[in-house]
Amino acid sequence: MPVDPVALTADLIRCPSVTPAEGGALVLLERVLADAGFACTRVDRGGISNLFARWGKPGSNRSFGFNGHTDVVPVGDAAAWTHDPFGGKIVDGWLWGRGATDMKSGVAAFVAAAIDFVRATPPDGALILTITGDEEGAGRDGTRALLDHMAVAGEHMSVCLVGEPTCPETLGEMIKIGRRGSLSCWFTAEGVQGHSAYPHRARNPLHALVSLLGRLTAEPLDTGTEHFDASTLQITTIDCGNTASNVIPARASATVNIRFNDRHSGASLSGWLANEAAQVEAETGVKISLRLDISGESFLTPPGAFVALVARSVEAETGLAPTLSTSGGTSDARFVKDHCPVLEFGLVGKTMHQVDERVEVAQIRALKRIYTRILADYFA
Numbered sequence: 001m002p003v004d005p006v007a008l009t010a011d012l013i014r015c016p017s018v019t020p021a022e023g024g025a026l027v028l029l030e031r032v033l034a035d036a037g038f039a040c041t042r043v044d045r046g047g048i049s050n051l052f053a054r055w056g057k058p059g060s061n062r063s064f065g066f067n068g069h070t071d072v073v074p075v076g077d078a079a080a081w082t083h084d085p086f087g088g089k090i091v092d093g094w095l096w097g098r099g100a101t102d103m104k105s106g107v108a109a110f111v112a113a114a115i116d117f118v119r120a121t122p123p124d125g126a127l128i129l130t131i132t133g134d135e136e137g138a139g140r141d142g143t144r145a146l147l148d149h150m151a152v153a154g155e156h157m158s159v160c161l162v163g164e165p166t167c168p169e170t171l172g173e174m175i176k177i178g179r180r181g182s183l184s185c186w187f188t189a190e191g192v193q194g195h196s197a198y199p200h201r202a203r204n205p206l207h208a209l210v211s212l213l214g215r216l217t218a219e220p221l222d223t224g225t226e227h228f229d230a231s232t233l234q235i236t237t238i239d240c241g242n243t244a245s246n247v248i249p250a251r252a253s254a255t256v257n258i259r260f261n262d263r264h265s266g267a268s269l270s271g272w273l274a275n276e277a278a279q280v281e282a283e284t285g286v287k288i289s290l291r292l293d294i295s296g297e298s299f300l301t302p303p304g305a306f307v308a309l310v311a312r313s314v315e316a317e318t319g320l321a322p323t324l325s326t327s328g329g330t331s332d333a334r335f336v337k338d339h340c341p342v343l344e345f346g347l348v349g350k351t352m353h354q355v356d357e358r359v360e361v362a363q364i365r366a367l368k369r370i371y372t373r374i375l376a377d378y379f380a
Contacts, residue, residue, distance in 0.1 A: 005365060009104050010097075014086055017099070018071065019134060020048050020134060038053040041053075043146050046145070050130070050141075050142060050145055051132075053131070054129075056126030058126070062123075063127070065127075065340065066130070067131075068132075069103060071137065075355075081356055093361050096357070097358070102349060102353065103163055105346075109367040128155065132145075159340055159341050159378075160341070162332060162346075164176070164349075165352055170320065172317070175343055175345050179298065180228060180231070180260055181258075181259070181266060182259055183293070184256070185258075185291070185293075189208045189212075189254075190205060190250070190289075191203040191251070196246045202248040203248075203284070205250070207286075212280040213256070225262055228261030231263065236255045238253070266292075270292050273292070296334035307324065307343060311324070316373060345370070
């Protein structure tokens with residue numbers, strides 16, 4: 001009997017797997033996959049649960065990989081939900097619950113497609129699934145742990161598909177062939193506190209920060225590249241904790257986030273930020289320190305055979321020629337890209353992370369058909 005991706009999605013939604021809790025989701029998937037002949041290994045690290053599953057011989061020349069996550073963001077105000085966020089309830093053709101779109105439905109659709117595919121037409125090669133419980137968290141012990149495990153065990157994916165929701169409005173309209181990089185920088189300016197009426201006796205850290213932020217935002221970082229939109233720098237907060245209007249504070253801080261394309265790297269932008277801070281420090285006498293976090297570099301899987309295969313499969317099932325995009329935030333594809341060519345394709349993501357997250361039941365079934373066609377064409 002074919003595996004029902006809707007029922008499997010509903011079962012996964014009923015697992016309260018808010019990062020970093022496993023919530024029973026990976027236990028469920030391990031049982032379903034093991035019963036279908038997949039060799040399963042738990043790759044837990046740092047308090048995070050992860051699952052590696054393979055059908056076929058290790059070291060196969062052709063290995064199709066899938067990457068996804070079962071962890072979800074918190075529900076927020078549970079009383080604001082129309083239906084229980086962990087109820088997995090189907091109403092009027094919609095499946096409701098946290099993770100319905102991001103991305104328990106994607107995981108369920110691929111698991112269902114993979115099991116049915118190997119049962120019907122055992123391929124000459126291997127299917128590998130890497131499912132993490134840490135995509136919505138820090139990401140240090142999720143997909144990274146799975147890739148580390150594969151390196152030690154001699155496992156390899158020839159290509160990989162990530163099942164994140166990629167379509168803005170209609171299933172089939174967009175494939176992600178890359179992602180922008182992301183860098184956050186926390187500036188701390190140390191001045192000298194004083195009375196606002198006697199500024200010559202103080203050294204205002206806010207003035208230094210305003211000068212620095214003005215320099216950083218004065219010109220666009222770039223105008224975009226062939227496959228990427230322009231890079232952006234956003235000031236996300238400025239703080240000093242000062243409640244008195246007549247006091248120059250001693251310390252102030254600011255945070256910026258940069259989403260960058262393939263004209264930059266985390267290292268080049270880090271150097272630029274440090275250099276700008278040093279110049280303002282020299283001009284103002286205010287000491288400026290910075291702390292950096294590069295959560296991912298930009299990457300691109302160039303249009304080629306793998307991209308064409310996935311695009312053909314999507315169009316065959318939906319009638320839409322998908323746009324090849326690099327828009328959006330980061331995903332675990334940023335880790336997989338160092339292992340093998342990687343693409344992202346999944347459902348419409350309009351309600352992800354929202355109260356009343358939900359997905360059309362018909363979309364989940366359609367996604368399974370698309371994934372099945374991708375597998376059939378890849379191993380043909």
